Amino acid sequence: MKNIRIRLLWHPQAQFAGYLLAQHDRLGEARGIAVECVPLDFGTGPIEALLAGDVAMAVASPAHMLESGHADELVMLLAIQQASALVYPARISAGIHGVADLAGKRIGVWPGREDLELRWFLHRSGIEAGRYQCIAMNDTVAGLLDGTVDCAQMTVYHEIHHLEEEAGSLADFSIFRASEADASLLKDGLIARRDWVEAHPAETQAVIDTVLEGWTLAFTDPDAAVSLCARLRPDMAPAEHRRQLGDIRALAMTGATLREGLGFPDPLHMRRALQAMADVEHPYEKDTTSLVDGRFWTGAPAALRSSSW
Numbered sequence: 422m423k424n425i426r427i428r429l430l431w432h433p434q435a436q437f438a439g440y441l442l443a444q445h446d447r448l449g450e451a452r453g454i455a456v457e458c459v460p461l462d463f464g465t466g467p468i469e470a471l472l473a474g475d476v477a478m479a480v481a482s483p484a485h486m487l488e489s490g491h492a493d494e495l496v497m498l499l500a501i502q503q504a505s506a507l508v509y510p511a512r513i514s515a516g517i518h519g520v521a522d523l524a525g526k527r528i529g530v531w532p533g534r535e536d537l538e539l540r541w542f543l544h545r546s547g548i549e550a551g552r553y554q555c556i557a558m559n560d561t562v563a564g565l566l567d568g569t570v571d572c573a574q575m576t577v578y579h580e581i582h583h584l585e586e587e588a589g590s591l592a593d594f595s596i597f598r599a600s601e602a603d604a605s606l607l608k609d610g611l612i613a614r615r616d617w618v619e620a621h622p623a624e625t626q627a628v629i630d631t632v633l634e635g636w637t638l639a640f641t642d643p644d645a646a647v648s649l650c651a652r653l654r655p656d657m658a659p660a661e662h663r664r665q666l667g668d669i670r671a672l673a674m675t676g677a678t679l680r681e682g683l684g685f686p687d688p689l690h691m692r693r694a695l696q697a698m699a700d701v702e703h704p705y706e707k708d709t710t711s712l713v714d715g716r717f718w719t720g721a722p723a724a725l726r727s728s729s730w
Contacts, residue, residue, distance in 0.1 A: 424454070425457065426478075427457070427459065428467045428475070428481075430461065432654060433458065433460055433653040434579075434665060435646065438635075439636030442636075442649060446635070452627035454627045459475075467479035468486065472494065472614065477614075477617055478612065482608050483497060483695075484697070486694075492709070497712060498686055498718065499611035499684040500610045501611075503687065504672050505538060505599055505606055505607065506609070507598075507599065507608060508596050508598055509528070509542075509573065510596050511523065511594060511595050517595055519595070520543075520548070523543065523597075527556055527572075528571070528573065529556050529569065530556070530558075531574060538599050540697075540701045541604040541606070566584070566587060578668035582664065606697060630725060640670055640730040643666055674728065682728050685718060690713075691709070
């Protein structure tokens with residue numbers, strides 16, 4: 422039995438239900454592997470952990486790959502979500518009604534180069550760098566509520582719900598989405614080191630099959646997924662895990678999932694991240710033709726690549 426470590430972007434929760442089921446229901450045993458989910462480590466980002474060899478794979482985005490400067494050493498193997506999970510609420514009472522009103526404002530973002538979509542969104546909306554201030558903070562909800570920032574980066578499955586609960590409602594907030602300027606980027610993909618994949622093709626296929634089985638189970642049996650997530654993270658109520666799983670399902674049930682099936686590593690996500698880089702930073706100058714590897718998704722059983730759930 423080969424142990425395969427997968428680094429998560431955050432603590433165990435319904436956002437990662439398919440990966441967690443793959444581990445705790447031992448879905449990889451028949452394939453000769455055991456999946457181990459490695460939670461957030463503020464000291465080392467997921468791509469850093471991957472490049473250092475601490476994990477075999479990581480949940481990360483095409484933007485994380487490109488901005489690491491080592492994208493040629495990495496490949497994207499899966500994309501469960503097929504749409505951007507990010508929103509940007511801003512206080513109407515601060516005079517922010519439209520995107521143009523973000524000029525001159527303070528915007529809360531997560532540390533660790535998590536703001537490529539935001540910068541691309543503002544660039545495409547006519548607000549160039551230097552006309553707003555990005556402030557890194559771990560808790561963007563608190564920063565928006567206490568007035569540290571005027572607008573904040575959040576996910577549709579987690580922070581925005583906390584903002585609504587703590588503020589009492591979202592009535593005082595304009596909710597911006599990068600899709601308004603055709604600037605949305607994928608947040609969660611499954612990334613691996615290229616050399617590891619080339620050296621371990623059988624194990625790579627086993628991981629892809631196991632992860633797809635985990636997500637299929639999460640979407641077809643949400644009670645089982647919620648029960649596991651609530652046990653692993655009891656500080657979140659089961660109802661919160663259930664709502665989060667529903668939000669993740671909605672992000673998955675769109676785009677390439679409808680055309681191709683669950684988990685399809687759509688090269689479009691990489692092309693968009695490359696365009697964002699070119700527009701707001703600098704073009705990625707290395708060969709990009711093999712940044713997405715769909716062989717293992719194609720090799721997975723058809724029943725696990727379905728969207729019939």
